[in-house]
Amino acid sequence: MIIYNVTLTIDNSIHDKWLDWMKKKHINDVLATGQFISARLVKVLVDEEMGGTTYSVQYLAASKEHLENYYANYAKKLRDEGLALFADKMLAFRTELEVLAEFYHESN
Template identity: 60%
Template sequence: MYIYNVTINIDETVHKEWLTWMETHIPNVLNTGKFSSAKFTEVLVEEDMGGKTYSVQYTANSKKDLDRYYKEDADKLQAESLKKFGDKMLAFRTELKLIKEFYPTNVSN
């Protein structure tokens, strides 16, 4: 499993508009068929640059799906966000490969 993580810092002046827009943008990314789910989270740290920071983690079943997203969809979807919010947002992307998931075990005291 692969995680395509997008971390975004959004300026306070467009924050509410951006949150509303993300309610459409995230489903649009999922509707490419390359991802099985997405988690939208707020990063709980105050940035020196101001604004609010969020992370969206899209789950892909394979590296092939992720590569197809880059080839077929990423440029168009990223351009939409730049056109709408321009220099009011800063984004960086990270790829993660899941090695193993751990879960708590029932431990008696």
């Protein structure tokens, strides 16, 4: 499994509009590509020195091939939509993570 992690810092001036767009449209559009199993939107609990609010969106792909297919066929269009709506009011940083193992407390 591969986690495609997108960390975004959002300017306060567009925060509510961006968060609504992410929850109602963008994440669903990414999942609709068929390249990811699930997604998780989380808020980073640190105060940003430059202001704004930081989030991480974690998309789970079954394989590196699924992620590569996303990059080749869908990523540009979906990224461009966000840039057209929010321009320089959001800053994104992307990482790829490989899931090696998952552990759960025995009561779960």
